[in-house]
Amino acid sequence: MSRIKKIGVLTSGGDAPGMNAAIRAVVRTAIFNKLEVVGINRGYEGLIKGDFEHMKSYDVSNIIQKGGTILGSARSQDFRSVEGRKKAHEQMLAAKMDALVVIGGDGTFSGARIFTQEYDIPVVGIPGTIDNDLYGTDYTIGFDTALNTVIDAVDKIRDTASAHNRLFFIEVMGRDAGFLALRSGIATGAEAILIPERQTHTKDLEKYLALGYKGHKNSGIVIVAEGDKSGGAYTIAGEIEKKHPEYDIRVSVLGHMQRGGAPSAFDRVTASTLGVAAVDALLDDQKSIMVGMVNGEVSHVPFNKTIKNKKKVKDSLITINDVLSI
Ligand code: F6P
Numbered sequence: 001m002s003r004i005k006k007i008g009v010l011t012s013g014g015d016a017p018g019m020n021a022a023i024r025a026v027v028r029t030a031i032f033n034k035l036e037v038v039g040i041n042r043g044y045e046g047l048i049k050g051d052f053e054h055m056k057s058y059d060v061s062n063i064i065q066k067g068g069t070i071l072g073s074a075r076s077q078d079f080r081s082v083e084g085r086k087k088a089h090e091q092m093l094a095a096k097m098d099a100l101v102v103i104g105g106d107g108t109f110s111g112a113r114i115f116t117q118e119y120d121i122p123v124v125g126i127p128g129t130i131d132n133d134l135y136g137t138d139y140t141i142g143f144d145t146a147l148n149t150v151i152d153a154v155d156k157i158r159d160t161a162s163a164h165n166r167l168f169f170i171e172v173m174g175r176d177a178g179f180l181a182l183r184s185g186i187a188t189g190a191e192a193i194l195i196p197e198r199q200t201h202t203k204d205l206e207k208y209l210a211l212g213y214k215g216h217k218n219s220g221i222v223i224v225a226e227g228d229k230s231g232g233a234y235t236i237a238g239e240i241e242k243k244h245p246e247y248d249i250r251v252s253v254l255g256h257m258q259r260g261g262a263p264s265a266f267d268r269v270t271a272s273t274l275g276v277a278a279v280d281a282l283l284d285d286q287k288s289i290m291v292g293m294v295n296g297e298v299s300h301v302p303f304n305k306t307i308k309n310k311k312k313v314k315d316s317l318i319t320i321n322d323v324l325s326i
Pocket of ligand 1: 175
């Protein structure tokens, strides 16, 4: 018999479509297993302030299809401090909460790891970020939806680019990672993709563009990951414009629209699977781990591992785009 009777669930960091589906799965799996569940508002901020609500099964009705997070999210500065985490622990004791499920990205898990080192609280993480940049899982919740949102936007930009024979630099999210840029670039037939994991010299980019955009095409799309070393879409577009005044260049930064919208079927199913797996893991006395998906199966990865290792982009995908963008 597990000693866990009451669990808390929170969403933290940048929201991602599918977080609601994960909350629903956590709440219902807990209730199914006769546990009490507490929803914690605004991530670790709410944990510190004791901003909790008791959750029943119907509280998560009708949310599987919704973007955002019904619990709200935050990037808590206070939880980075010893005093902040002490307050959070006191609030948990006062509410008789035995364990936590945290849904978020690497910042969320780093906070959880320190918390579990300082206090004997079992915490299980569910990967939720549109960046897909967590080691130990093939997919993070929200990535697939964001990818489809980007594709939809880029396809529309391609229409107008073709009509005017223009070259567009389109910036997509990904502060430290190019997963969204790489896959959306392949899926939209981008002429070039700039990601933080691989340096593309301006000279090489010019070569791609001379071949494609200026060679035989009536438009050009360069997908730029927000965190690319070129400094972002405006910077690299400016450089190319200086060297090629003959190019008709425009820039589009997609921004936070990439984080919203109804989650895709894939994200809903992944979120539901991982929500169930997270509660099961707590009932199995696991702590300080993330549940993820590897080759279609649930994986259990220690926070240490997922935080310390950097997920690699697939070289084969980079090659695929080099071949197909000519
Ligand atoms: O959640 C990840 C992410 O979307 C990154 O891709 C992006 O750099 C960042 O969040 C933006 O964060 P904020 O919403 O705090 O500006």
